[in-house]
Amino acid sequence: MIGEALKIIIGIAVLALGIPIGDILAKNTREELKDGRKWFNLLIILSFAGAILAVVFGEDALLYALLFIAIVTSRSLGNRRKHKLKNKK
Numbered sequence: 021m022i023g024e025a026l027k028i029i030i031g032i033a034v035l036a037l038g039i040p041i042g043d044i045l046a047k048n049t050r051e052e053l054k055d056g057r058k059w060f061n062l063l064i065i066l067s068f069a070g071a072i073l074a075v076v077f078g079e080d081a082l083l084y085a086l087l088f089i090a091i092v093t094s095r096s097l098g099n100r101r102k103h104k105l106k107n108k109k
């Protein structure tokens with residue numbers, strides 16, 4: 021019981037690290053994000069679909085890995101939108 025709780029806490033902590041990592045990537049890779057936007061959106065969709073399958077099959081490591089990818093990628097694209105809106109004002 022305690023082992024499962026610890027695994028979940030560590031998983032959530034690692035997923036939370038995806039937020040600042042996504043912000044850093046968005047800041048440092050503006051051109052790549054602009055050119056590959058459709059591929060990044062596809063990556064987000066596939067990551068979430070894979071995460072759902074990982075839940076169904078009980079694969080925790082795969083679940084956390086795919087959610088991490090989805091968080092970092094979506095955060096990178098989200099910050100790009102915010103940056104774009106700031107520059108218009």
